[in-house]
Amino acid sequence: MLSHSEASENFIADAERTDWHDETLWFVRAKRDKASKVLPEWEAMREHASQIKDHTLANLGEYLQAFESKAIANGIHVHWAADAAEHNAIVHGIIAAQGSKTIVKSKSMLTEECHLNDYLASKGIEVVDTDLGERIVQFRNEAPSHIVLPAIHLKKEDVGETFHQHLGTPKGNKDPQFLTEAARQHLRGHFLASEVAITGVNFAVAETGEFVVCTNEGNADMGAHLAKVHIACTGIEKIIPKRADLAVFLRLLARSATGQLITTYSSHFHKPREGQEMHIVLLDNGRTRQLADPKYKNSLKCIRCAACFNTCPVYRRSGGHSYHQPVAGPIGSILAPNIDKKANADLPFASTLCGSCSNVCPVKINIHEQLWFWRQDLMEAGLAPAGKTIGMKLMAFTLANPVIYRVGGSLLRRFSHLLNTRLNPWYKQREMPVAPKESFQEWYKKR
């Protein structure tokens, strides 16, 4: 697997596309700014939402049990899964009981985290992703590159070609309206035929035992309402205490994500439809470990709006696939090392630590600080790249020894051209500055 910096090199090889990606996501960020600035209470709402999440995490066990008992009373089957394998086995068990071979699924990053599609495929069950962006990347055998805009790495020409191959649309047709209509017709057939539908969950309300699913396309609802069995998959951190808390979260979510006033559909599933079977799977998969660590527990407040992706100078210029994780961007970079430190040791370094992510986060997660905490933990655990470790040690040694610092400085000033080598990662795509003739100390002594 390529590290973030290696994969980014491939991504930026196409300069024009990189610029398009960068500008498009910045445009989404600008829409978020516009939507938030018309509300004088915006900052107070962020603080309020943050406090609700803090309160919930402090009492998560209680709220989970309250949710469970209410949901059961509502006629919803509640399942608990300690890890991805258990989650997948539960979902498979429910589908197998129906005997279904093809099912529909709306967007759920949690099922990506568990690699549910691959698992079900190995059991002979085909999953049809119904979000347009997800269907596009599924046809292409790719992962989503953004949690809200899954196909943002593609141009309409790419989508046209993909649909030509998989849906038989005319070659060369790249009109978004036409291609969306083709997907609508194609997926409508699946919605009408599917007996099982999987959705994600945006919020699960402890007070009422209901869960809320937000989409713009209506694909989650089309699937869930037409299927005999609805399976909703959620992380245990998606719980909120009260129904009224939804007000502040729904006001923040879409405005932060795309600058919309609200998602087109915010559906409140309280009880199954008459004759329908409704399941909810509550997944841990490392979340309790994250919760127990005061440095990282805040990351569990995330409502998956992706505002931190859109604002991140590194994400915008490196693309989601470079993060090799279902949740990319700054938030993904602090979530992934918790699940697998070694495999994701590169991600906390994929940041300039500029702090823009923390500034736009609707629930005030200290993302950039956690990136920095992870860097320290990874260095300590010996998981940082060798070059970085040696470099840091050399730097620490030099800074701790005034004589070596002065001698080294004077040598580097004289032979600074030696840094213009491929061995120096900072030299790539950059001109090294010309070193001054004298050091500050030398200059100061002369005065």
Added chain:
Amino acid sequence: MSARDQILRKIEPLEPVNHPGDFKGASIDFDFRASLEVVGARIMTKEELEIVFPGRRRYDKTLDGLSLAEVEVLEIDGEFVVAENGAIWLTEEAMPHRVAPFICQHLVINVKKIVPNMHAAYEELKKPNSSFGLFLAGPSKTADIEQSLVIGAHGARSLTVVIHP
């Protein structure tokens, strides 16, 4: 040990943090017409509706779930519209089937009441008043292909709102 007990055992209560209570200080000065327009809905009078959609299907109990896929224009009643974002609260009881507002090609919603913002909306919805309810804001949309906005992804291709004074 079951996964449930395993998970609950791992969750230690953290230092207590109070719930901040209801949000105070939300703006109330919103123009519901402007918001409806932003989310892509059309506002019509009853008279205009008769001219544009004379053959629309009004919800009645004879209309069952799957036959809805054949319905071109469906008319249902919403409970209220939220002025800040143009979202209309719909409940299962007011529709022939939960899938109704999604599966018909064009949707017409009658609304009698307007509330200023989402906080006021949940003030109305303190307790769930339905097995299924939703906020619906405009027609189905997507921008998944190069961020170009396309109306009519999977759900209704258009939304017409009739405000009854």
